[in-house]
Amino acid sequence: xxxxxxxxxxxxxxxxxxxxxxxxxxxxxxxxxxxxxxxxxxxxxxxxxxxxxxxxxxxxxxxxxxxxxxxxxxxxxxxxxxxxxxxxxxxxxxxxxxxxxxxxxxxxxxxxxxxxxxxxxxxxxxxxxxxxxxxxxxxxxxxxxxxxxxxxxxxxxxxxxxxxxxxxxxxxxxxxxxxxxxxxxxxxxxxxxxxxxxxxxxxxxxxxxxxxxxxxxxxxxxxxxxxxxxxxxxxxxxxxxxxxxxxxxxxxxxxxxxxxxxxxxxxxxxxxxxxxxxxxxxxxxxxxxxxxxxxxxxxxxxxxxxxxxxxxxxxxxxxxxxxxxxxxxxxxxxxxxxxxxxxxxxxxxxxxxxxxxxxxxxxxxxxxxxxxxxxxxxxxxxxxxxxxxxxxxxxxxxxxxxxxxxxxxxxxxxxxxxxxxxxxxxxxxxxxxxxxxxxxxxxxxxxxxxxxxxxxxxxxxxxxx
Numbered sequence: 001x002x003x004x005x006x007x008x009x010x011x012x013x014x015x016x017x018x019x020x021x022x023x024x025x026x027x028x029x030x031x032x033x034x035x036x037x038x039x040x041x042x043x044x045x046x047x048x049x050x051x052x053x054x055x056x057x058x059x060x061x062x063x064x065x066x067x068x069x070x071x072x073x074x075x076x077x078x079x080x081x082x083x084x085x086x087x088x089x090x091x092x093x094x095x096x097x098x099x100x101x102x103x104x105x106x107x108x109x110x111x112x113x114x115x116x117x118x119x120x121x122x123x124x125x126x127x128x129x130x131x132x133x134x135x136x137x138x139x140x141x142x143x144x145x146x147x148x149x150x151x152x153x154x155x156x157x158x159x160x161x162x163x164x165x166x167x168x169x170x171x172x173x174x175x176x177x178x179x180x181x182x183x184x185x186x187x188x189x190x191x192x193x194x195x196x197x198x199x200x201x202x203x204x205x206x207x208x209x210x211x212x213x214x215x216x217x218x219x220x221x222x223x224x225x226x227x228x229x230x231x232x233x234x235x236x237x238x239x240x241x242x243x244x245x246x247x248x249x250x251x252x253x254x255x256x257x258x259x260x261x262x263x264x265x266x267x268x269x270x271x272x273x274x275x276x277x278x279x280x281x282x283x284x285x286x287x288x289x290x291x292x293x294x295x296x297x298x299x300x301x302x303x304x305x306x307x308x309x310x311x312x313x314x315x316x317x318x319x320x321x322x323x324x325x326x327x328x329x330x331x332x333x334x335x336x337x338x339x340x341x342x343x344x345x346x347x348x349x350x351x352x353x354x355x356x357x358x359x360x361x362x363x364x365x366x367x368x369x370x371x372x373x374x375x376x377x378x379x380x381x382x383x384x385x386x387x388x389x390x391x392x393x394x395x396x397x398x399x400x401x402x403x404x405x406x407x408x409x410x411x412x413x414x415x416x417x418x419x420x421x422x423x424x425x426x427x428x429x430x431x432x433x434x435x436x437x438x439x440x441x442x443x444x445x446x447x448x449x450x451x452x453x454x455x456x457x458x459x460x461x462x463x464x465x
Contacts, residue, residue, distance in 0.1 A: 035058050
């Protein structure tokens with residue numbers, strides 16, 4: 001068993017690396033610019049980040065490095081594309097290089113677009129040019145997202161028209177002409193053959209993935225885009241409530257589901273079995289968000305039964321231990337019920353099925369034939385083998401102890417991990433999402449290792465040596 005555990009732990013390493021690479025890639029290609037997300041500014045706002053501020057935030061986030069240890073591309077692509085400051089600019093340059101293959105001309109065209117954008121932003125407003133400035137800015141910014149010739153020519157045409165419409169904007173004419181000439185040079189001098197020549201670039205360990213992964217295993221998960229606080233601190237504040245409710249729920253569910261499943265199996269095809277089966281089927285069929293809403297409406301409402309508080313975990317500041325415990329328990333009764341009843345129904349049915357299968361085995365019939373008491377037959381001989389399906393399910397329950405229930409935590413306003421993950425997804429707080437996904441992947445592996453160990457504990461026939 002010890003050798004098996006060591007082997008499984010060693011397998012964790014490549015598995016965790018694969019999960020981390022997948023999470024990193026998803027995070028890297030997530031919509032939006034992480035720099036603007038961190039700054040809390042819309043990229044299309046009238047007051048975007050200055051180049052200096054953008055570069056500072058990008059460096060703070062570690063995005064000024066190559067993405068991975070190496071890249072496998074073509075000869076057309078430079079090995080320094082990651083140094084282009086803005087994400088949208090990198091995307092545009094990559095698209096244009098993929099179309100024309102001539103990096104020098106592509107970079108010259110892109111630089112001319114940056115020059116005219118800076119010139120437009122430096123023109124002061126007067127009584128004649130507000131509309132023209134707005135339209136020119138729209139078209140120039142639009143060029144950062146365009147790589148099709150027809151759309152680019154349309155932007156050129158509209159920008160030209162507004163540039164010549166006022167005296168103050170006419171100073172942009174030489175820059176506009178330069179941009180057109182750079183674009184023509186890019187289009188008319190393609191080197192698409194370079195796209196067919198493979199190229200390998202090695203960057204070493206000074207890359208985004210390596211830095212992110214090393215920090216993760218050191219419990220440094222970065223900063224939240226929303227609060228600008230370390231993610232490890234926020235998780236530390238929220239994981240307590242999720243684990244508290246999950247552990248209590250897990251204990252309640254297993255303590256009730258096992259004897260309930262055994263009772264139902266022993267009373268198979270009787271009225272008691274039919275009643276228990278019907279109740280469990282109904283409980284399993286009821287969606288938790290609906291039950292939670294009904295409980296809040298009817299048990300937390302002064303118009304009906306105001307027995308429980310509708311949200312939160314209660315304020316225990318200045319309270320003694322027992323009074324604080326009472327307040328907490330009072331607030332958590334309804335969430336615990338909604339968290340538990342579905343699992344109770346499911347595990348009870350699994351326990352019933354496992355027990356029915358075991359009770360048909362030859363060794364159980366032999367034990368009964370020897371005259372052994374029925375309770376001893378069930379709770380000593382049959383129970384251990386019938387626990388295997390329940391133990392298998394524990395592998396998936398274990399990570400849920402950390403992730404929590406998004407629906408329940410939102411409805412009851414519980415400051416747990418489920419609500420935290422939901423808020424991170426809504427606000428595109430991808431460092432938080434990737435951290436939680438990595439934690440769930442690690443906990444899933446640990447959960448299944450524990451399941452394998454429990455298999456050998458409850459069933460002596462199972463050996464992993």
